[in-house]
Amino acid sequence: NAGVTQTPKFRVLKTGQSMTLLCAQDMNHEYMYWYRQDPGMGLRLIHYSVGEGTTAKGEVPDGYNVSRLKKQNFLLGLESAAPSQTSVYFCASSYFGFRGNSPLHFGNGTRLTVT
Amino acid sequence: EDKVVQSPLSLVVHEGDTVTLNCSYEVTNFRSLLWYKQEKKAPTFLFMLTSSGIEKKSGRLSSILDKKELFSILNITATQTGDSAVYLCAAMNYGGSQGNLIFGKGTKLSVKP
Numbered sequence: 001n002a003g004v005t006q007t008p009k010f011r012v013l014k015t016g017q018s019m020t021l022l023c024a025q026d027m028n029h030e031y032m033y034w035y036r037q038d039p040g041m042g043l044r045l046i047h048y049s050v051g052e053g054t055t056a057k058g059e060v061p062d063g064y065n066v067s068r069l070k071k072q073n074f075l076l077g078l079e080s081a082a083p084s085q086t087s088v089y090f091c092a093s094s095y096f097g098f099r100g101n102s103p104l105h106f107g108n109g110t111r112l113t114v115t
Numbered sequence: 116e117d118k119v120v121q122s123p124l125s126l127v128v129h130e131g132d133t134v135t136l137n138c139s140y141e142v143t144n145f146r147s148l149l150w151y152k153q154e155k156k157a158p159t160f161l162f163m164l165t166s167s168g169i170e171k172k173s174g175r176l177s178s179i180l181d182k183k184e185l186f187s188i189l190n191i192t193a194t195q196t197g198d199s200a201v202y203l204c205a206a207m208n209y210g211g212s213q214g215n216l217i218f219g220k221g222t223k224l225s226v227k228p
Contacts, residue, residue, distance in 0.1 A: 099146075
């Protein structure tokens, strides 16, 4: 019972490099989310998806892109990494989303450092 | 602006103590209040509270919501070192096209043997 799986677990990038974070869930959830967590800031929503082929912006979307080509996968891309994107990134999924009042299930996070 | 405020930000107790963590919220179109426990990795879901005054309980943990005063508490009795974690509170609303989940900054609990 894997739940939500994120890869990689750790990554160090140089400024200007690009990378993609992968999130996979095996719970058949429609809704998927990408958050970042920074000290003293709490969890902030970057982008989310309400179903296969759909994406939408969250609270802090600048500098990130996402894709949801398959229902079980949600990819987060950084096209040109900046030191301000140093953070821990969490993927989450849920059955019915916020309006459906269903809790989020989180992955174990990716710790990204941009030098 | 919607906000969730947790207090205290950090807390150190000894095994066996009882602790109360606080969460207040100011959220439009409020739907429910959630508690998560975060150790080294993923936040893990503890409780979802939708109705005022109804206590939810799981082992030594319990939580209650007061929708009139806009706050929730998380109680942990007979604390153990394994309870050491950051406890996150989040308010879910149904405003806008999809609603939102607004997180507090967390309370870091350290339980000493």
